[in-house]
Amino acid sequence: MLKFIYDMNANYFPIPENELDRLGSLYDLNLDYTQLQDDFKDLIYLAAKIAGTEVSLINLIDTYTQWTISSHGMHTRQMPREDSICQYTILENNHLQISNLSTDARFKNQSFVRGPLNLRYYFGIPLQLEEGKNIGTLCFLDQATHRMGKERINYLKIIAKEIVTRLKSYSKIDKLETQLSDCEQSKKKVAHDIRSPLSGIIWLSQVLEQQNTDPGESLQYIQMILQSSRTLMELSDEMLSNYRKSHQDSSFNLGMLKEQLLQLYAPQTLKKGVALEVIILQGENFSLRHKSKVMQIVGNLLSNAIKFTPTGGNVYVIFDWQLALGSHILKVTVSDSGVGMSPEQLERFSNAALFSTPGTQKEQGFGFGLPLVSQHVAELQGHLQVHSQLGQGTSFTVILPQEEIGA
Template sequence: MGAATLPANENDRLKELYSTELLDTPHEQEFDDIVKLASNLCNMPISLISLVDTNRQWFKARIGLDVDETNRDISFCSHAILQDDIFEVADASQDDRFSENPLVTEAPSIRYYAGVPLVTSEGNKLGTLCVIDKVPRHLTEKQRFALKVLADNVIKIAELRIKNRHLNYLTQTQKRIISILAHDVRNPLASIKSVIEFRKSDLLDEVEASEMMDTISLQLDSTIDMIANVVNWGEMQLKFDKFSFESVMLHDLVKSISGSEALNAHAKCNKIINDVDKQLVVRTDRRVIEFILRNLMSNANKFTENGTITISAFKQGAFTIIEVKDTGVGMPQEKASQLFLGTGNTTTAGTKNEKGNGLGLLLVKEFIDRMGGSITAESKPGEGTCFRIVL
């Protein structure tokens, strides 16, 4: 008995198989009906929709067989996915490839096998629609045709689900982009408007006005950069891409982000401290980590007055630890532990009654989760809050 060789495109094949999200899911009527019809049309006791995984074949639908999976190395279907047409074994007991196979010598005592590869539009063979009998036989031309049509329908159902999932994702992403822009752009523009009004009402002297106008210029540049950053992130999401990892000098990135909070920090007499080592390099998605840190720094400033906001980072084995710590009003630890749950949370106004909708922290949590990291918050009333990110 010899195990089948691996397809030349095995990595791409497995990647597309996993993208269907069919493995280890409950039985579903539309797939069950296909194997029932295949069994009936071919007049055979066993029919399967078999998905060939790394070390196993798993049955999305089955009739006439009581197990959900078998090892790949004894799988008939692992041979079938190497073919471009129906793979047919007339009598397995007389075939050198299968005569000693435990699926032949023991239950279910396979003699006849016919499997049609499930070929995606990308050309990957995810598994088979197969029929099995316990006696030697052959398919008629009509049965072969029917089996191919049913196999095509299995793939059409799977690919239609992926497209529907993608469309739903795009719709949700478009809504999310609008929310991000509203959340992140509102506060900077409001602070700029306030400074302009102070100037018009002569509440600022000439020196103060000059200093503020310089800061406004920096704020405008940073806000424009932020909008571009969010738009870029949105484009990445709409393309349904994975993260784009690169080497990021974290100190320089924090320095750049600090500019966007300079005006707000000044207005609340807060000092932003960049305590990140200048040589620290993080392998991450620049756009995503910038979005995360920008939101955490903005949140820290919201709840801090006449204090400090410190950004630090260090390596711990294979992990990078990033902390955003403030000396603000803080909160009970019980509340801090619920910040990222997204259920039943009500937003709290800042020390200057700044408004918010809680979206920023939820997006931060979502992105960190997607990057395989984690975030926690530690806080004490009157002492401040520390957000800790592990990447």
């Protein structure tokens, strides 16, 4: 089951009926696309040898972009979803084989067919988490036409299943690390909270010890209270010290997030001729909680801003770590100088309705990015605001509660 999105260029773009669930499953994996290349180089090399093709790729497809997380025979990191062949493969339960791309009306005018790459053959297997939820593909490309035999296809499907198994394993490890981090955070909070009453007990015990001239049993009890309190204080100090050390070694901060955003999205802005600037007002070295969901929120808003900003325009991402009502919050603003939104579009957004419009260069609009952003912000107990005016650009502001866990 699928549906089609229609844009102003009279092109049809396929979207699975379960697109929102499919994207949710992909985002729930909490994968870092920049860190997976080496993890799959053995499988992607083996797959290319079995297929007998020049190029093999592992692609994940989100709302706007096809991300290549591992490649053999071609250096590529990303491409617009609407330009990809794999957008059709994720509609399949089995595989998609195209013997000659130059005779296929969907792809014959694409640069990878008409340009220097001169690609002709495509074979793709969907990466399926569970029935109907295809998050990406294992695909193969070649300049020569091919026809993949049944035995090879079966071997390649085994590799595709192994890729999915590894992705699930990475997700489980990430969840366990998050749980461990939460436990460490709770331990730190307990250690921090008991310091104040312990300090009071120690002070009171010292006063009583100094004032009590009775060398008998009461003085002995006071000394025992004092010693026990000091022992608990030392334990509290040790817990806090170990916590700080572990987060200095493994924490993910705003500075790292900035570098990842530039690495992932600068190619898109460069291709379109849009200036991208990522600014951290304060809190660059503060550790970030829920880094994957924050990355998904900012990434979707950033992709949306790039889509609706014309060539020569500007896109800004501004991070600010603030203290409000005694709690730490992360304020993220994604703004652009693009086409803006009409009052009707703003109303549909506020009502969480799915809507799609083409970008400034007729890029495909899928209509799922903003509802997913709203969902993730709600899951993190945050707030999302939007200000926009036709012809004046759009600004999204996200407020997320944080805890200061490092500086």
